[in-house]
Amino acid sequence: MKERITKAFLAELEPKDRPYEVHDTEMTGLLVRVQPTGKKSYYFTYRNSQHLRRRIRLGTVENMTPNNARDVAQERYSDIMKGIDVQTQKVLQRKEAEATKNRRLGSFINELYEPWILTHHKYGKGTLSLIRSRFSCFMNTPLEEITIRRIEAWRKDRLGDGIKPTTVNRQVAALRGLLTKAVEWEVIPDHPLQKLKALKTSSTPLVRYLSPGEETRLYRVLEERDTALKEERLRGNEWRKVRGYHLLPDLSKHTYGDRMTPMIILSLKTGLRRGELFALTWHDVNLNKRLLTVRAENAKSSKTRHLPLSETAYNALKAWHKQRDKNNPLVFPSHNGTKLTNVKKSWASILDKAQIPNFRWHDMRHDFASKLVMNGVPLNTVRELCGHADMNTTLRYAHLAPEHKADAIATLG
Template sequence: MKTNLTQPFVKRIECEAGKSKQEFYDKEIQGFILEVRATGAKSFFIRTTVNGKRTSKKIGDAKVMDIEAARVKAIKVKRALEEQKDIILGKSTKENKKPSVITLGAFYDTYYLPHIKKHIKSYETNISVFKNHILTPFKNIPMDKISKASIMKLHSDMVVKKKLAKATANKVLIFLSSAYNIAIELELEGITENPASKIKEFTLNNAKERYLTKEETKRLLEAINTTEQNIHLKYIVPMLLLTGARRGEVLKAKHEDFNLNQMTWTIPTTKNGKKRILPITPQLLELYNKIPKDDTPYLFTSPVTGKPYVSIYNSWNSARTKAGLKDVRIHDLRHSFASALVNNGVSLYQVQSLLGHSTSTMTQRYAHLSNESLMSAASCAGSLM
């Protein structure tokens, strides 16, 4: 039976009556097994095929070893067992003593993907960067043979030759460095240094500010209402404008998160890993009631996948182009929300709370708007003269 092995599952699961033992296969690590016996004993095993034969090794007692420690050991044991596949009869002992170092492509499939899917909330970006930029040049190269110079060249060429965004090039450094750190933590054979570390990233100017005016907002909404690519876009964009929520927070919103008695929308896990509660304003309530309901728990479900949208870029791009607002990004709707608040006298502390910024640093970019409002108010004193 395949399942998602977690510590709570390991603790509560018992062998079914009438059976001497049961095996539960992990969904993440192929061959990683929890064995539960009628006697109450619980053990972790790793099972794989070596030279055409099924081999099983005990990892440890599940009542002594926790699931995370078992996973790490299971990966090491599996790697050690599968290295035996490369040993061909007749090779010299000297040759056999030098195991090959795992290639980046093999590491990505075996270790990196299971790790990010377990520990990173928005791992789709990691997958995209690896597939589009990292695996192409480095997939078949052993990880100890990828040099710092080759990584620096890739990083530079992405901006200089391919004319890609500096932020995208920096993600290559960040994700590749993280991959090496994981390999080193797992103590994989032959990987002791991180060639992607200490390479200087491109300096970014992320303080780009773009706020929609009332006239631009009207044009955008009119364009969205005539865009047929995505039936939900005419609800998603207004919701972003009315709440200042992040794109992912709106796309993954569930009906159960909306408390219409207390008039609150609870975002269970934000980008900062914390729960955030937003008020349901009269305008948001009116919008919420207009959203078509289906038999899924989500506000916005793709009719193609039956799951929340991963991206709405194509329909968004069509609408903003039609409105003559090609320079407006989806994230600028969040900026526009904050701008509207500050220009109406809301304090930066309140804006910080509504936007879910963990510190005031990010919110400070709107301070100049507050100063403009104060200047306008103070100018009223001119009437005395």
């Protein structure tokens, strides 16, 4: 359909069931496209240097008059006569804009890195959370502009806030891993932090473990806590009984008031990581052989390891097994039956009552390794029991067994 495009003519155009076009008789290549919704837009059609037909959108009828559209179409025609393929340039500019967007840290994470790390890394969710929270100031920064100078300034601020160098190094390592993938996927040509040196840290980091007094207080508080929980349940059921309510399970015949005591005992006596403990199932526990298995899919090293149960750990698990939820495969499920995510509130309360300062849940793992070394267990055996990926991690406990140095000197006579 051809017609001289005017304001009056455009006003008379009615939408149809399918889109249709009207070509202008005054300006070759100019047309109006009418959508079923009633939206009308100007387009300019042409053939490029390869004689391929192309079209470019000029604007909407409501924002551009016919004369304006002819002027813009004339400019596009002049570009074409000069050998400039307007549409191809527009496509390239769009692709470049999209590429630039993906090169920004936030967009790169959302579009590329997040799907990959969640699929290939067990702790990918935690890594993403760390990067997004600690490097939020860089989210709109192109990846290649996350330079050594900027990260050094960031590290200075973190250290000024009292963050330990080891923690800062670990956070920067997460960002470096992301940038390594960006280079591997050819999003950026070079790694901007390739020559960044890690902050110097102590070669023998302090290891926190329980003193004999702290250990005694901890077990006393756990025992008192279990007794209090059982008594509280009895009083609660008496209250329910009077009012005709459904009674909760009687805890008086059980060893523990809840999961906290057996969880803590098992952590202290096996060195399980928190994630390994939360993922533990009864299928992983062999009470007959007194053996506990950490499956590869739950281990940080992605390697299966088997841990013999000490008398204390065995008795704790045996007692907990008797009062377990028989319909739940998890050894320590949450109150609603799902896998635990944290026990921070209960743990903090226990430490406060036991007067044990500066002791994290993970420090129970340090306590396990430290006590083994202090009891003369070879470091390589400690490494195997803890599931350390390399010996360097285990060597942090070497100073706790100074007698091996004395034995070496003694051989000189």
